[in-house]
Amino acid sequence: MSVYTLVGRDELAAWLRPLAVGELIEHAGIAAGMQNSNYFVTTAHGRFVLTLFESIAPATLAFYLRLQAHLADAGLPCPHPYADPQGNYWRMLCGKPAALLSCLPGRAIEEPTAVHCRAIGAALARLHLAAAGLADAPANPCGAAWRQAVGSSLLAALSTDEAALLADELTFQSAQNWKALPQGVIHADLFRDNVLWDDCGQPSGLLDFYFAGTDAWLFDLAVVANDWCPDGEKLSALCGGYGEIRPLTDGERVAWPAVRRAAALRFWLLRLEARHRPRAGEVVTVKNPDDFRHLLEKFRLAPDALPG
Numbered sequence: 001m002s003v004y005t006l007v008g009r010d011e012l013a014a015w016l017r018p019l020a021v022g023e024l025i026e027h028a029g030i031a032a033g034m035q036n037s038n039y040f041v042t043t044a045h046g047r048f049v050l051t052l053f054e055s056i057a058p059a060t061l062a063f064y065l066r067l068q069a070h071l072a073d074a075g076l077p078c079p080h081p082y083a084d085p086q087g088n089y090w091r092m093l094c095g096k097p098a099a100l101l102s103c104l105p106g107r108a109i110e111e112p113t114a115v116h117c118r119a120i121g122a123a124l125a126r127l128h129l130a131a132a133g134l135a136d137a138p139a140n141p142c143g144a145a146w147r148q149a150v151g152s153s154l155l156a157a158l159s160t161d162e163a164a165l166l167a168d169e170l171t172f173q174s175a176q177n178w179k180a181l182p183q184g185v186i187h188a189d190l191f192r193d194n195v196l197w198d199d200c201g202q203p204s205g206l207l208d209f210y211f212a213g214t215d216a217w218l219f220d221l222a223v224v225a226n227d228w229c230p231d232g233e234k235l236s237a238l239c240g241g242y243g244e245i246r247p248l249t250d251g252e253r254v255a256w257p258a259v260r261r262a263a264a265l266r267f268w269l270l271r272l273e274a275r276h277r278p279r280a281g282e283v284v285t286v287k288n289p290d291d292f293r294h295l296l297e298k299f300r301l302a303p304d305a306l307p308g
Ligand SMILES: Nc1ncnc2c1ncn2[C@@H]1O[C@H](COP(=O)(O)OP(=O)(O)OP(=O)(O)O)[C@@H](O)[C@H]1O
Pocket: 002, 030, 031, 032, 033, 034, 035, 036, 037, 038, 049, 079, 101, 102, 103, 104, 105, 189, 193, 194, 205, 207, 208, 209, 210
C-alpha cells in the first residue's frame, strides 16, 4: 500500500464541494499502488477514487486526465475525471495536485488465463487506436533517454555482477532505433494490478495512466507481455488479440526481442530506483526488482520471436 499524503476529512469535504458529488461520508486509503496516494471516497452520490499526484508536473497531469476522459468518452473502460465548474480536472489538496475519478467495477486477476490475455491484447490495441487522435501528447516520460539516465545513475549502487549486466544492456539499447516502428500514445504500465475484470471475463477497468506518453506501440505490448504472459500460449493469445484490432508489422516482428528487453529493463530500473532511493510515505509498497532482472537475463540468453 502507498499513501504518501494523509488527507483530513474537513479539507477533503471542502475540496469536494465544487464537484457537486454530494456530501462526504467516508474516505479510506487504497491498499495498492506505488506512485501516488489513492483513496476510495464515498459520498451521498456514490463511490469515487481520489488520487493525489506525488511527483507529476501540472502540464503532464493535465494530459493524463484529458487522456482518460478521451478514452472513456471513446467507450474504453477508463476512469473519467470529474471537472469543477471552470472545467478543471485537478486542483490542489493538502499541497498536492489531486483529481476525483469514477470508481470502476470489477476486480484484478493475479493469474490470468489465455482468454484474459487475448482480451487484454484487444483492449490494448483499442486503446492505442483511440488515443491516436489526441493532440499535444508528451513523449513517454520513461522512454529511451530515461532508461539511459536512470540506468547510468544506478550503476554505482549495484553489485559488480548487476552493474556489469546493466552497463551491457544500456550499451545494447543505446544502439536500437525505434523511429520506424508505429508510434502513438501508450499506457506504459498496463500490469495485471492495473486492470479490473467483470464477471463475464471482460476488462471493466483500465487504470493508472500516469506513465503514459508517446512511444512505440510495440513497447506497450512488450510491457504487457512481460507481466501477463509467463508462457507461449498466453503470449500467442495476447498478440493474437492485439493483432485482430491492429495487425503487427514486419518491422515490429524484427524489433520484438530488443523491445521486450527494453520493457524488462524499464521495470527493473523503476524498482531498483524505489529500492535505492526510497521516498518517505505513510505506507509505501516496494516491489522486487529481481523479477525483471531475471526476465532480462532470460531474454538476453534466448531472444523470443513474436508469435503469429
Ligand atoms: N478508478 C478506479 N476504480 C476502481 N479502483 C481503482 C481506481 N483507481 C484506482 N483503483 C484501485 O487503486 C489501486 C491503486 O491505483 P493505481 O494503480 O492507480 O495507483 P498507483 O499508486 O498510481 O499505482 P502503481 O504503483 O501501479 O503506479 C488499483 O490497483 C485499484 O485497485
